[in-house]
Amino acid sequence: MDLNDELRQLFADERLDIPVRPGAEATIVAGARRIRRNRRLAVTAGAVAVAVLVSGGVALATHSTNRSLPPAETTADAPIVTPTTSTATTTSRPPATSTSAVTSHSSPPSVESDPPPTGEKKERERKDVPPSLTDAVLTHTGYGPFELGMSGDDALATDLLTLEWGEFDCSRYLIRGGGTVVVSEKFGVVSLRVPERVRTPEGIGAGDTVGEVRATYPGVSDYRHGVSGSATEGTDAFYSFLTVEEPPLHEPVPDTFVVAELRLDSSKSDCMLAM
Amino acid sequence: MDDFTDFVRAALPGLLRYAHLLTGNPHDAADLTQTVLEKMGARWGAVRRITDPLAYIRREMANCHVSGWRRTRQGDLLADIPDVRVVRDPDPFDHEPLWTALRGLPPQQRAVVVLRYFEELSEAEIATVLGVSRGTVKSQASKARATLRSRLGALVGGA
Numbered sequence: 001m002d003l004n005d006e007l008r009q010l011f012a013d014e015r016l017d018i019p020v021r022p023g024a025e026a027t028i029v030a031g032a033r034r035i036r037r038n039r040r041l042a043v044t045a046g047a048v049a050v051a052v053l054v055s056g057g058v059a060l061a062t063h064s065t066n067r068s069l070p071p072a073e074t075t076a077d078a079p080i081v082t083p084t085t086s087t088a089t090t091t092s093r094p095p096a097t098s099t100s101a102v103t104s105h106s107s108p109p110s111v112e113s114d115p116p117p118t119g120e121k122k123e124r125e126r127k128d129v130p131p132s133l134t135d136a137v138l139t140h141t142g143y144g145p146f147e148l149g150m151s152g153d154d155a156l157a158t159d160l161l162t163l164e165w166g167e168f169d170c171s172r173y174l175i176r177g178g179g180t181v182v183v184s185e186k187f188g189v190v191s192l193r194v195p196e197r198v199r200t201p202e203g204i205g206a207g208d209t210v211g212e213v214r215a216t217y218p219g220v221s222d223y224r225h226g227v228s229g230s231a232t233e234g235t236d237a238f239y240s241f242l243t244v245e246e247p248p249l250h251e252p253v254p255d256t257f258v259v260a261e262l263r264l265d266s267s268k269s270d271c272m273l274a275m
Numbered sequence: 276m277d278d279f280t281d282f283v284r285a286a287l288p289g290l291l292r293y294a295h296l297l298t299g300n301p302h303d304a305a306d307l308t309q310t311v312l313e314k315m316g317a318r319w320g321a322v323r324r325i326t327d328p329l330a331y332i333r334r335e336m337a338n339c340h341v342s343g344w345r346r347t348r349q350g351d352l353l354a355d356i357p358d359v360r361v362v363r364d365p366d367p368f369d370h371e372p373l374w375t376a377l378r379g380l381p382p383q384q385r386a387v388v389v390l391r392y393f394e395e396l397s398e399a400e401i402a403t404v405l406g407v408s409r410g411t412v413k414s415q416a417s418k419a420r421a422t423l424r425s426r427l428g429a430l431v432g433g434a
Binding site: 003004007008010011016017018026027028029031032033034035036 | 279280283284287288291292294295296301304305309312313314315316317318319371373374377388389392393420423424427
């Protein structure tokens with residue numbers, strides 16, 4: 001076979017396809033809006049370039065990072081805490097428009113997922129944990145004083161939040177002592193990401209294996225970067241147990257993968273970029 | 276922006292694949308695709324009126340790739356978010372000789388090869404896309420083939 005044919009054959013190889021991360025189009029639309037807004041605000045060219053480049057690409061493909069995760073099924077799936085009908089969780093994913101497109105904790109307006117905290121950062125978080133969060137767990141309703149659905153004003157009234165990022169009707173705040181809160185103007189608190197030390201009431205959190213998550217919550221379903229499922233019956237809340245590793249496309253998340261991040265999100269959210 | 280959302284949803288798989296060929300790895304492919312699409316979306320009102328927006332976007336991606344976008348991006352990544360990429364997945368084609376040889380080509384030569392053998396464009400069309408002369412396209416394609424052949428050695432026959 002000559003080189004021309006070799007090249008055509010190579011370029012036709014389906015393994016060169018890159019899986020598209022759910023919600024990627026929302027990320028791009030938001031990025032385009034951000035550019036337009038920056039232009040309108042006459043931000044310097046350098047700042048625009050940084051905004052574009054920092055946000056570049058990393059949220060598009062499922063291979064590239066470890067934090068993007070759709071919620072558990074928003075309809076008939078079983079709660080993972082009370083898994084009386086756990087088999088129902090194998091239904092299809094919710095539409096991307098109702099999911100978290102990206103998770104971002106780096107400088108705004110990045111849409112990149114943050115890496116695990118450095119040792120120094122973790123140490124700082126441990127020292128700065130406020131009393132109200134010292135022994136807090138991530139329940140199916142929230143974390144310490146923060147509950148899904150509470151208003152942004154009420155969340156800010158805790159004096160534990162620092163604005164990290166805000167755009168349109170969504171804001172993301174750093175929680176003193178670690179973690180983040182995403183607040184929607186419309187729905188209030190829609191996402192809670194907790195620091196590594198925090199666990200669910202059943203004792204599951206960062207450092208546990210996916211096998212341990214499944215044993216504790218049989219109702220969870222796979223996602224490429226971990227598992228997730230409804231936190232309790234009859235609500236919009238869902239837990240997400242996100243792993244650093246990612247299985248090959250279309251293969252199940254192995255029991256041996258380790259949870260790196262624990263989140264409680266509301267499927268009723270209009271803050272896809274911020275979650 | 277609704278129709279831009281629909282456009283992106285439909286075009287994204289193909290553009291990511293195209294960017295993968297251009298850049299040689301999935302991470303840069305995702306970066307390039309998002310960078311260009313966001314720029315297009317920011318002026319979607321004009322872009323949508325182009326006869327073939329997808330072809331236009333592919334041209335922009337090729338030019339963006341050739342114009343040194345990658346070097347700029349890497350610099351910013353190192354400077355501003357040094358620990359973003361804690362985990363880098365291996366490229367499934369890391370051990371494919373032709374793919375490896377392609378990745379070693381300069382951006383413009385690589386773009387010429389992709390436009391010729393993936394996009395199936397003529398020399399004249401490639402020249403238009405990249406904003407260079409037909410002679411440049413011809414010489415770049417010739418250099419690329421020579422380089423690929425030499426790197427592949429006995430694995431691939433002559434073109």
